[in-house]
Amino acid sequence: MILVLFIPILLMTAVVLMFTFNPGKKKRAGLQGKAGLWMLYGYTFILLLSAAAYLLLPMEGVTSASEAEANHGEEQFPYFYDIFHTGNIEELPDEWVVKQWTLNFDRDELVLEAPENDINVVNIFVEKTSDLEGTIEATFYQTPVSVNGHSVEKQYHPSIQVQEGTLEIYPSNIVQLRYRMFQTEFPFEQFTGDKDQRWGQSVTGSDSALYIKVPEHIQVRSSPNTFNMVTP
């Protein structure tokens, strides 16, 4: 393994020795002459062409992580989950509503099951309300996701269904996002303060919560720690 790390160093040493270390004058003039200079001129020309071509590539610009956070309202709502705990969900922007369900339910007891909600947990909040009768309302909220400042359009939401007095919450298909990022070189970032985020520690958003409203008289049962009861 260590040897693999040395391969580039050995290669470079070999190249420099082969082309630079050429002390005999005759040899130098014969083998290389002006070839090295022409090689440099040609290479520089190709590099300049590349720089011009690069500007024409169709790419998504990115903003800094702090800008992205500001754009996505995380500064405005730093205590995302507190809002759910207090039941003040009307304070949240409408854009954060990813999906809503209205489900018929005419029983007195609701069993809430979220069997696969243990990795990348969806926080579930339940509020009893006198505004509902014969139905359950569920709303999935999510703060907008951005990757290195690029807004992600694809949204995720869990699957919900009611079966014989049981409200089942399952994770749905994971949204797979694959990016190639053309990054600025380190000397450009050394003095601009972006270096701390060099390796893209700037995936923002995707705080999520499932807010369920049930009629006041319904008893909600589940295994421990499945949901948080909201008392507005």
Next chain:
Amino acid sequence: MWTMSLTEVQTVDVVKKQIGYKWRAYTGVFMSLVIIQLLGVLFSLNGSGSGGYGRTGYDIMVQYFSGDIIIVFTIFWGFLTALLFTTRAYREDDFSFITNRTSSTISTILFLFVISVIGGFTSLLSGYLLKVLTYILFPEGKTLLISNPEGPGVWIMGLVSVVLIIFMFSSIGYLAGMMIQWNKLFLILLPVLLFGSMTWLAQSGVMVGEYFYQFYFQEKNFILYVMKTIVSTTGLYTFAAFISNHLEVKK
């Protein structure tokens, strides 16, 4: 009024001629630069890093491409080239002119500065070559993101910083080379002393490599960075010149 003496004029003239001579004669330096940067491009085609992020409902993977490896290769090229310039064959080349040790050393250092500027400029541009090649060769269905230097000011600062760091590493190479020319034992002693002391100090909690990295590569203040690299480079070249004079005496 400041005037130059005849000896100074002659030295400046000789140095100029020697730089011109080196530019025409040492074209292998440019060949090795181009090949090393192309090697850097090749090594970077698979990406210079990647990051995976798991969020509720999301599996995010970002593959990063930048010319960082090319720049690191170029820094190493500066070090090696300077080291080779201290070999007897190169040093004796200068004596085809009417010269002395001082003008020979000055012309070599100035030539190393010139090639550091070329190396720095082309290494930064190579990043664009890498990105365009990646775009053409791997047209996958991944979304392409880009972060660019914000404005010409940042680009110029980046250029200055990379030129200075290549030049500084060339001074390290030049000093190491001079020490080896002074006494061949240094060929073994230098790496042993360097890595030995680093390991020994690391055991006492002093991470020299980390300190070096922080001192130069994490300096956020541009002026301070320029001062640090220039002072270090000047110190290293002065020491190398001092050894060079002793080489002459030894001979």
